[in-house]
Amino acid sequence: MPGRRRYHLHWSGVVFAVLTVLIGAATSQRRENLLVWVFASMLAWIVVSGICSGGMMMAVRVRRIAPSRGSVGALLQIQYEVSSASRFWSIFELRILEMAGERATPAFLAYCGRSTATSAVGTLTPIARGQLLLDRMRCVSAFPFGLIVKSVEFSEPSEVLIHPKVSAMQGDALHRLCSRQAGSGQRPMPMRRGSEEFHGLREYRPGDPLRSVAWRRSASLPVLVVLDRAVPNTRSLRIVLDLRAVGDSRSRGEEEQAIEVTASLASHAIQSGWEVGLAVLGCSVTHRDTARGRLDELEILDLLARIDLATGRSTAGAVGDDRAESTVTIVPGSQAQRRDRVGSVSIGGVALSKLCQGVVDA
Numbered sequence: 001m002p003g004r005r006r007y008h009l010h011w012s013g014v015v016f017a018v019l020t021v022l023i024g025a026a027t028s029q030r031r032e033n034l035l036v037w038v039f040a041s042m043l044a045w046i047v048v049s050g051i052c053s054g055g056m057m058m059a060v061r062v063r064r065i066a067p068s069r070g071s072v073g074a075l076l077q078i079q080y081e082v083s084s085a086s087r088f089w090s091i092f093e094l095r096i097l098e099m100a101g102e103r104a105t106p107a108f109l110a111y112c113g114r115s116t117a118t119s120a121v122g123t124l125t126p127i128a129r130g131q132l133l134l135d136r137m138r139c140v141s142a143f144p145f146g147l148i149v150k151s152v153e154f155s156e157p158s159e160v161l162i163h164p165k166v167s168a169m170q171g172d173a174l175h176r177l178c179s180r181q182a183g184s185g186q187r188p189m190p191m192r193r194g195s196e197e198f199h200g201l202r203e204y205r206p207g208d209p210l211r212s213v214a215w216r217r218s219a220s221l222p223v224l225v226v227l228d229r230a231v232p233n234t235r236s237l238r239i240v241l242d243l244r245a246v247g248d249s250r251s252r253g254e255e256e257q258a259i260e261v262t263a264s265l266a267s268h269a270i271q272s273g274w275e276v277g278l279a280v281l282g283c284s285v286t287h288r289d290t291a292r293g294r295l296d297e298l299e300i301l302d303l304l305a306r307i308d309l310a311t312g313r314s315t316a317g318a319v320g321d322d323r324a325e326s327t328v329t330i331v332p333g334s335q336a337q338r339r340d341r342v343g344s345v346s347i348g349g350v351a352l353s354k355l356c357q358g359v360v361d362a
Helices: 009-031 033-058 174-178 215-219 251-273 293-306 333-338 351-355
Strands: 004-006 060-065 070-071 076-084 091-098 103-105 106-110 117-125 130-141 147-163 200-204 225-229 236-240 277-283 288-291 326-330 345-347
Touching: 009 033, 033 060, 033 130, 060 091, 060 130, 060 147, 060 326, 076 091, 076 106, 091 117, 103 225, 106 288, 117 345, 130 200, 174 251, 215 236, 236 251, 251 293, 251 326, 277 293, 288 293
Parallel strands: 070 147, 236 277, 236 326, 326 345
Antiparallel strands: 004 147, 060 076, 076 117, 091 106, 091 130, 103 117, 130 147, 200 225, 277 288
16 A cells, blocks of 8 residues: 655746746736736646646555565666556556665656556666665656656565675686695596496596596597596585684675675586585585586575674584585685685685686686
8 A cells, every 4th residue: 555645846846836926926916818828827737737646646556576586786677566546547657766775777657547557667786795675665756747746655575685796707717726736625536437428539628627538549649638428527516605703894895705706606616517515604504515507506696695794603614525526715805814724725815806707826
């Protein structure tokens, strides 16, 4: 149901009202037909504007249809179902604006007939990760002459889970990351037999496991070749986001940056066909053991979106996972020196921002 109703005056309406008053004063001094007709017409326009916009806005009904997920910095489309509850009033030139404080573009509806429903779409750009609470929305119209603006506010609580920003990475970023010599944490995995079928030989590409290289055949060729199988070997990656240390308010931005890098790395790995596991240290969120495919990627992003940095931190260490071929530990920049070195690739400080560009050797 509609809530607060208001009339708004803007510059065009104020100027028109002032001119009406001046012409009315001139008409009272000199009763000429032209002045009387002009004054009566201007006064009628003001009255008609108030009646039309007021009666029309009393009949407006709006229902928000919000998506369940969004992403920081990405346009979030919000659909509105607009209807007229009156048998006499249609709706013209209606704008719908969210009052959540985010950067929003209002939805615009040109026309909605009597006793019918029409859809309109607005956009909103989330600026922070986590739960976005949408409640109040304002419907505004200046129909028919733009002299008097009438607004009606509606309240309809909705929640949208905002994922961290996912940045693009270079195609060989995972290979370069997992092949670092200093504490790479790579472990050879036994080759799976019985489930893979030999298909042929092909040229080595960055990211292919070394165990698939055909060394004898490569010795007689100028390039490395690998065994191409009908079902390719699936590589596994375990990402550990270390948030155990509690920093000051300035380090909160570094922690958010670490969460964004974790989301980017996990998304890139899953889209590249890797099996990804995620462990978050210091926060009470559920670990994700294995993720493959779009649905699992959304679950990992949901998990990162629900991290609450304002709650207390635990000091529990990482849970071992011998199934992962490579392990990457991501630590906020100012806390990189206070973490436990467990023989895995560690990313901290400036390397966090460079990772999303594929630069992992800085």
